[in-house]
Amino acid sequence: MTFFNIFSNKKIKEKERAKIIVDNREKNSLVISELIKRNQVVEFAQLPVADYIINNIAIERKTINDLKSSIINKRIFSQLNELKQYPNHLLILEGLENTGLYKGQIHENAFRGFLLSVALNFKTPIIYTLNEEDTAKYLSILATKKNKKTEPIRASKTLSSDKEQLQFILEGFPEIGPATTNKLMKEFENLKSIANSSKEQLEKIIGKKAEKIYNLFNLKF
Structure with a gap:
């Protein structure tokens, strides 16, 4: 879309936004409504890996409680292995506003050890967000960053069906x-x-x- 500057008559081009591809399981998340409020282009798909794909960056989103449950049932380890096969990937840890990071079933030092393992062993950056709105702000920034045209990335994984x-x-x-x-x-x-x-x-x-x-x-x- 193109706008005009009323003082100089010069055309101002709106920032190009990358499409945010969202896994179908995230449809009911408040993050989606926050993205739509920010006029982001959202498209749903069944993603084999990650919750969001933006500019060929794979993003896994976990609330703190979700993450702790995933650690206990060990599902998070297979998810991280799949995620890191994208050259660009990150883990969003959401909910610092309302949830105690070190409270719950997992001992606080064990949880710290897990976070260190994510960064050092899985080579996965962690972004900490306050809530759904904060998560949407991070995703929106990624979507407005200039992207070089690249081929879609295929993450290899065990295909169960x-x-x-x-x-x-x-x-x-x-x-x-x-x-x-x-x-x-x-x-x-x-x-x-x-x-x-x-x-x-x-x-x-x-x-x-x-x-x-x-x-x-x-x-x-």
Whole structure:
């Protein structure tokens, strides 16, 4: 969008915003409403890794209570292993405003040790936020930072279902990220129907990206 400066008549271009891709499980989070308040572009998808993808940065969001539960059931360790396969990634630890960081079932020194392990062993930066609004502010800053055009990043992970395997295959095509994959899987029954579709059919669903995927499916060996 372009605005005019009423004093100089010069056009002022609004800051370009990166699309914030959000995992479907985050739909009911207050973070989403805070992002929308800030006019951020939000798109939901089934993400195999992370809660948010912004400018090819993978972000896992945990409230303090969620994190402690994940430590107890050990789920957090597999999540961090998957997350760190993105070159750029971080963990948001949310809730410093209302929750005691060192209170609860986990001994405070054990919790400190875990946080050190995240930073040193998993090489994952930690951002501490007060609440959902504060988290949204951090995400908004990431979305307005200038981004060099890069190919979507595919994080390798253990694929537990046929659907996840299909998602992984589709995301291997140029410029096909989680959101575009989601659109294709909604419109087509299987990979064969995508491969057999015309370029025009693909363009109706994914726009300019259709040409590359169509050409690859029809490339002779």
